[in-house]
Amino acid sequence: xxxxxxxxxxxxxxxxxxxxxxxxxxxxxxxxxxxxxxxxxxxxxxxxxxxxxxxxxxxxxxxxxxxxxxxxxxxxxxxxxxxxxxxxxxxxxxxxxxxxxxxxxxxxxxxxxxxxxxxxxxxxxxxxxxxxxxxxxxxxxxxxxxxxxxxxxxxxxxxxxxxxxxxxxxxxxxxxxxxxxxxxxxxxxxxxxxxxxxxxxxxxxxxxxxxxxxxxxxxxxx
Amino acid sequence: xxxxxxxxxxxxxxxxxxxxxxxxxxxxxxxxxxxxxxxxxxxxxxxxxxxxxxxxxxxxxxxxxxxxxxxxxxxxxxxxxxxxxxxxxxxxxxxxxxxxxxxxxxxxxxxxxxxxxxxxxxxxxxxxxxxxxxxxxxxxxxxxxxxxxxxxxxxxxxxxxxxxxxxxxxxxxxxxxxxxxxxxxxxxxxxxxxxxxxxxxxxxxxxxxxxxx
Numbered sequence: 001x002x003x004x005x006x007x008x009x010x011x012x013x014x015x016x017x018x019x020x021x022x023x024x025x026x027x028x029x030x031x032x033x034x035x036x037x038x039x040x041x042x043x044x045x046x047x048x049x050x051x052x053x054x055x056x057x058x059x060x061x062x063x064x065x066x067x068x069x070x071x072x073x074x075x076x077x078x079x080x081x082x083x084x085x086x087x088x089x090x091x092x093x094x095x096x097x098x099x100x101x102x103x104x105x106x107x108x109x110x111x112x113x114x115x116x117x118x119x120x121x122x123x124x125x126x127x128x129x130x131x132x133x134x135x136x137x138x139x140x141x142x143x144x145x146x147x148x149x150x151x152x153x154x155x156x157x158x159x160x161x162x163x164x165x166x167x168x169x170x171x172x173x174x175x176x177x178x179x180x181x182x183x184x185x186x187x188x189x190x191x192x193x194x195x196x197x198x199x200x201x202x203x204x205x206x207x208x209x210x211x212x213x214x215x216x217x218x219x220x221x222x
Numbered sequence: 223x224x225x226x227x228x229x230x231x232x233x234x235x236x237x238x239x240x241x242x243x244x245x246x247x248x249x250x251x252x253x254x255x256x257x258x259x260x261x262x263x264x265x266x267x268x269x270x271x272x273x274x275x276x277x278x279x280x281x282x283x284x285x286x287x288x289x290x291x292x293x294x295x296x297x298x299x300x301x302x303x304x305x306x307x308x309x310x311x312x313x314x315x316x317x318x319x320x321x322x323x324x325x326x327x328x329x330x331x332x333x334x335x336x337x338x339x340x341x342x343x344x345x346x347x348x349x350x351x352x353x354x355x356x357x358x359x360x361x362x363x364x365x366x367x368x369x370x371x372x373x374x375x376x377x378x379x380x381x382x383x384x385x386x387x388x389x390x391x392x393x394x395x396x397x398x399x400x401x402x403x404x405x406x407x408x409x410x411x412x413x414x415x416x417x418x419x420x421x422x423x424x425x426x427x428x429x430x431x432x433x434x435x
Contacts, residue, residue, distance in 0.1 A: 003296055062417060062420070063413065065370075065416075065420065066370065066374075066412065066413045066416035066417045066420055067374070067409045067412045068374035068375070068377035068378075068388065069374070069377075070377045070380065070388055071377060071391070071405055071408050071409045072409070074388075074392075074395075074401065074405050075401075075402065075405040075406070075409060078395075078401035078402055079402055082402065156280075160280075160281065160282040160283075161282070163282035163285060164284060164381075166284075166381075174282070174284060174285070187292040188289070188292040188295075188296050191285060191288040191289050191292060192289055192293075194285060195281045195282075195285040195286070195288075195289055198282055198285060199277060199280045199281050202279075202280040202281070203280060
């Protein structure tokens, strides 16, 4: 082994990499928000009395969960312009992440809604609350608590998935590191450092999510 | 899309299947070792494997593939993209399967281990004949779920430069300028591989749920 590690290009590119972390956060947070919106919307549609609508949601979830994100992002990247929507790679990546995360969110949120027993809903209705109020006050909060662990680990997964957005050269950590790598040819050094960055990011997210959970969801069950 | 292009995609599909199978089999063997180390009861070994698992769960698969790909070259092991990606996916699978199987080994009732010990069975026999057969049953739905993740994960090999299904799609799409058709077909091929597994996994999960009731 006559290769000497040289981290100089990494150190010189450090400001760029740190800015790129912000890009990764932007993708992750916007993607998450879109995923939650799709998740909640999907669950409501999934429970509609109109059968084709329910099938549509089931079909969407299965389609997304059984195909790779890379193929999805390519498809969306090429499909949007054909639909007359011209977007930069970064917003395109957010849409793709939101759609992908949304499919998983639908399944997770549905599990949470089902964990609330029917009697709760009926009691709410009997007290004269509207269907919407029952959903918001009686079903949503306890359900949120039930799904919190799986939803947050899905979010960490989504954050790690943002690295695939580099395939359409969205602005985030992986694409910036690829640029540094192709300028310096210090492939191992660059990717090793960036992997450590991702590890720190997901570790911090895990801590923050745990903190939130102990703050807001630590009331007794009954 | 012409017949020739479809055949090119199918050739890519063949590599996707090969990559998935190799990574799953090698990953299972390594994953079993990881799971046994994680539940060995030796503190240092358990800590180390927990760290190993955390690293793979806390970083993107794409980065893992990059690091393995360039890392292997660095330590003087010359490999083509196919072998390097297999090693990367194997390590990835070993960590995830290790964690899944750790969970199921711990889910086997403690009395089983105690009874085996009382019968003076050694570690190997206790694991092989008593704990693992039950643990494997418990872990099946999650294991199949991970297999689906792994098949989808092989698509990232295209970014490292290996021509499997997704990269074959890229090549064809650049040739005939019909990205939607090509990626639609590519997506459908992945779907045909993954969906039966997903359905089977869900079926097993329901079966176990009703059995445990």
